[in-house]
Amino acid sequence: MKHIWFIMIKDLKLFSKDRMALFFFILFPFIFVIAFSFIMGDLGAEDQRLTLNVTSLEEEGGISYQIIEAIETEDESVLEPGEPIISWDVDYDEAHQAVEDGELGGLLVFPEDFTDGIYQSSGTELTVVVNPDAINTYAALSGLAHSIATRVNSQWVAASATIELLIAEGLLDPTDSEAIEEVMEGILSGQNVSEGQSAIVLATESVGEVEPVNAANFIIPGYLVMFVFFAAALGAEIIVRERQNHTLERLLASSVRRWSILGGVFAGTAAKGVVQITVFWVVGILAFGIDLGVSPAAVVILSVLMVVVSAAFAIMLAALVKTRRSAGSLAVLAALILAPLGGCWWPLFILPSWMQFLAKLTPHGWAMIGFNKLMLFGAEFGDVVTEMLVLLGFAVVFAVIGIWRFRTSAV
Amino acid sequence: MLKPFLIAKNLHKSFNSRKAVDRVSFSIRKGEIFGLLGPNGAGKTTTIRILSTVLEPDRGDVIIGGYSIRRNPDAVRRLIGVCPQELALYEELSAIDNLVFFGRMVGLSGSEAKAQAVARLKLVGLTGRAKGRVDKFSGGMKRRVNLAVSLMGHPKLLFMDEPTVGIDPQSRNRIYRTIERLRDRGMTILYTTHYMEEANRLCDRVAIIDAGRIIAMDTPLALRSRIGPPEQVTLEDVFLKLTGRRLRD
Numbered sequence: 001m002k003h004i005w006f007i008m009i010k011d012l013k014l015f016s017k018d019r020m021a022l023f024f025f026i027l028f029p030f031i032f033v034i035a036f037s038f039i040m041g042d043l044g045a046e047d048q049r050l051t052l053n054v055t056s057l058e059e060e061g062g063i064s065y066q067i068i069e070a071i072e073t074e075d076e077s078v079l080e081p082g083e084p085i086i087s088w089d090v091d092y093d094e095a096h097q098a099v100e101d102g103e104l105g106g107l108l109v110f111p112e113d114f115t116d117g118i119y120q121s122s123g124t125e126l127t128v129v130v131n132p133d134a135i136n137t138y139a140a141l142s143g144l145a146h147s148i149a150t151r152v153n154s155q156w157v158a159a160s161a162t163i164e165l166l167i168a169e170g171l172l173d174p175t176d177s178e179a180i181e182e183v184m185e186g187i188l189s190g191q192n193v194s195e196g197q198s199a200i201v202l203a204t205e206s207v208g209e210v211e212p213v214n215a216a217n218f219i220i221p222g223y224l225v226m227f228v229f230f231a232a233a234l235g236a237e238i239i240v241r242e243r244q245n246h247t248l249e250r251l252l253a254s255s256v257r258r259w260s261i262l263g264g265v266f267a268g269t270a271a272k273g274v275v276q277i278t279v280f281w282v283v284g285i286l287a288f289g290i291d292l293g294v295s296p297a298a299v300v301i302l303s304v305l306m307v308v309v310s311a312a313f314a315i316m317l318a319a320l321v322k323t324r325r326s327a328g329s330l331a332v333l334a335a336l337i338l339a340p341l342g343g344c345w346w347p348l349f350i351l352p353s354w355m356q357f358l359a360k361l362t363p364h365g366w367a368m369i370g371f372n373k374l375m376l377f378g379a380e381f382g383d384v385v386t387e388m389l390v391l392l393g394f395a396v397v398f399a400v401i402g403i404w405r406f407r408t409s410a411v
Numbered sequence: 412m413l414k415p416f417l418i419a420k421n422l423h424k425s426f427n428s429r430k431a432v433d434r435v436s437f438s439i440r441k442g443e444i445f446g447l448l449g450p451n452g453a454g455k456t457t458t459i460r461i462l463s464t465v466l467e468p469d470r471g472d473v474i475i476g477g478y479s480i481r482r483n484p485d486a487v488r489r490l491i492g493v494c495p496q497e498l499a500l501y502e503e504l505s506a507i508d509n510l511v512f513f514g515r516m517v518g519l520s521g522s523e524a525k526a527q528a529v530a531r532l533k534l535v536g537l538t539g540r541a542k543g544r545v546d547k548f549s550g551g552m553k554r555r556v557n558l559a560v561s562l563m564g565h566p567k568l569l570f571m572d573e574p575t576v577g578i579d580p581q582s583r584n585r586i587y588r589t590i591e592r593l594r595d596r597g598m599t600i601l602y603t604t605h606y607m608e609e610a611n612r613l614c615d616r617v618a619i620i621d622a623g624r625i626i627a628m629d630t631p632l633a634l635r636s637r638i639g640p641p642e643q644v645t646l647e648d649v650f651l652k653l654t655g656r657r658l659r660d
Binding site for chain 1: 460463464465485488489491493495497498499500501502503504508512513515516517518560561564
């Protein structure tokens with residue numbers, strides 16, 4: 001164990017004397033983070049709310065009017081962070097033209113037969129008119145439409161059950177369609193709901209997921225995963241350098257075991273990674289106001305596991321290649337392929353399912369799923385245990401390959 | 412006659428189909444400087460790698476200080492020091508940091524490592540540059556640091572693989588003097604070189620190796636006597652006669 005410690009200290013000493021390495025290790029990642037925070041429009045900017053436009057083709061007095069009145073934003077100041085503004089566009093043609101012209105991102109349209117479709121159980125269709133460039137608006141409007149449909153359907157079921165009950169009890173004549181319609185309208189419009197409540201409530205959580213409150217909550221973990229892996233993978237050069245500088249031969253001829261040499265390099269690489277994640281989180285919290293979610297311990301453990309995986313990958317890479325150039329090239333290649341594939345550059349949940357599947361083949365993907373759960377969706381420690389175990393699995397596989405290959409490789 | 416400190420028995424080592432070391436056997440007595448001479452690619456470095464436990468032989472064994480490199484490599488490693496042909500140093504670190512690090516690697520305590528590092532730097536004439544970064548040193552100074560590192564831990568047997576390659580006469584002379592002082596202290600040394608005058612000056616016995624096989628082994632004087640009057644014949648004459656004049660690389 002002493003040898004591992006001395007080798008680790010030696011590697012850290014060498015690292016501290018390399019100014020370029022320090023630059024790429026600490027400062028360079030933050031140049032990326034700052035640049036991408038600006039691109040995503042979140043750094044130092046006011047909370048830019050998403051505006052969702054809604055319109056109806058119905059005659060005045062239909063149920064759609066009551067729904068829109070219930071969800072329309074009257075006072076922006078009472079909205080929660082991330083909650084969208086719901087705006088009522090009375091003139092459908094004008095609003096549709098605004099979407100076509102790119103002035104509006106999208107529009108949720110209630111059809112002219114909305115009320116009839118509900119009363120007569122013939123079904124009705126909400127339409128989302130969308131500008132193809134406005135992905136977030138489309139996602140939010142779809143969520144809103146889904147929420148309205150779900151709510152109306154449940155109210156309709158309740159209304160039907162009430163009418164059945166009234167008829168069974170002899171309180172309503174089944175042939176009196178006017179009386180039935182009156183009861184139905186009463187329930188659907190919310191007359192049976194206590195004061196202060198609305199029959200139609202907009203669930204804004206899904207909108208929040210599409211548009212994170214603070215983009216840095218995604219950007220910082222993404223670049224942390226990418227650069228921790230990148231820096232560690234470049235650590236593969238350490239063993240190759242030991243081999244090429246013949247210090248490995250000298251170490252092997254002393255009383256140092258091969259596994260101690262690997263252990264020392266692993267520990268040194270991991271120690272650098274721990275410094276890196278500490279800087280990332282401290283700067284992230286202080287400068288970018290990121291929120292570690294309800295379980296900061298899980299965020300820390302996930303970060304440390306990513307460091308362990310990356311150091312183990314470095315060991316494997318070092319044992320597989322012969323020259324520093326190939327070690328460096330493969331490290332860069334692996335980092336640049338695995339980072340986007342694993343969702344470090346864009347949220348995995350906006351990607352098609354086949355890309356989400358590919359992400360799960362990479363440690364980056366599992367780390368990012370864990371970070372997104374914790375920092376965007378409010379998950380707790382227990383929700384990311386699977387991600388932690390998978391990362392540990394990756395580390396074990398990489399380390400076993402590295403140790404096996406290093407044992408049998410020539411100096 | 413002194414008991415052999417190193418006995419190499421019928422060593423074989425091949426890389427793919429090429430025989431790098433072929434039936435090599437020799438012994439080195441305690442306190443002796445034994446020269447291993449040969450053209451490029453003759454098998455000198457491979458032999459030293461086997462003797463220093465870095466490479467495992469395909470066949471044969473080596474006994475050093477009573478321990479087999481196959482059965483007790485750790486015990487062997489505690490007896491040996493290796494001064495490789497190439498500079499095996501961390502050039503971004505200072506001379507003393509290199510010595511202390513490798514001292515810890517051979518099992519010295521922190522204070523022992525520091526004390527030995529200071530003594531070794533004095534031995535090679537680098538006391539005043541102890542804290543200088545190795546990458547700022549001249550080639551000769553680096554060679555002397557390389558030698559100093561190999562002496563950490565008081566090895567009983569020192570393998571020196573062409574320790575004077577590419578350095579100026581002053582540094583070379585300093586290394587010769589260091590080696591002679593080590594011999595005077597009773598250290599056993601296996602020395603490889605291309606410089607025949609070095610072997611003639613330093614070595615008690617030499618073995619000439621070519622194509623992985625030892626083709627002659629004796630004292631420099633006895634080898635010179637094989638081809639003529641020793642006062643008129645140099646070791647280089649013997650070497651060229653035995654190994655031929657064909658270029659090897």
